[in-house]
Amino acid sequence: xxxxxxxxxxxxxxxxxxxxxxxxxxxxxxxxxxxxxxxxxxxxxxxxxxxxxxxxxxxxxxxxxxxxxxxxxxxxxxxxxxxxxxxxxxxxxxxxxxxxxxxxxxxxxxxxxxxxxxxxxxxxxxxxxxxxxxxxxxxxxxxxxxxxx
Numbered sequence: 300x301x302x303x304x305x306x307x308x309x310x311x312x313x314x315x316x317x318x319x320x321x322x323x324x325x326x327x328x329x330x331x332x333x334x335x336x337x338x339x340x341x342x343x344x345x346x347x348x349x350x351x352x353x354x355x356x357x358x359x360x361x362x363x364x365x366x367x368x369x370x371x372x373x374x375x376x377x378x379x380x381x382x383x384x385x386x387x388x389x390x391x392x393x394x395x396x397x398x399x400x401x402x403x404x405x406x407x408x409x410x411x412x413x414x415x416x417x418x419x420x421x422x423x424x425x426x427x428x429x430x431x432x433x434x435x436x437x438x439x440x441x442x443x444x445x446x447x448x
Contacts, residue, residue, distance in 0.1 A: 305348045305374075306341055311402060311432050312440040319442060324428055327352040330397035333422065335384040335415075336404020340367030340377070347377040352398075355380060357387045357405070385409065388418035396422040402432040403440075423447040 311318025328351035337343055337356025346352040356379045358364050364381040371377055380387060384405035399419045401407065409415045419429055427447045435441040 305344045309342050309345050311442050324398055332398040333396050334400045338363050340371045343377055344371040347374050357382050357384050359383050385415050388422050391422040393421050394424045398428045399423055400430045406431050407433050
């Protein structure tokens, strides 16, 4: 996979190009980004290849993890892990993540989202960002970005 083959921007919603502007997460160069429910890894690739982030994608679906590894596994600063998001977050040292994302990911499907949010907050450094996209209806999505105190 070459830089030219990686999407141009992070896709936050079901409508390509919709959602927050690319710089909303700040300068990601060298920053630790964790995506919970990374699917095929398209957003991971954008963050690593175009923004210089150190990205980890977590997904419990072995087919999606295999696809992400196949497509983007050779990109520097990108790793994909097959795991439950909550269990994985429990292993992340406190305050070591700069940005945590769940774009139609784990926070949309976890049976205990409050516990998952608490684990995200623990993993994020002070000032770190949590970005979440959920379906707000058949044709609309909601994007929320929160800063950790």
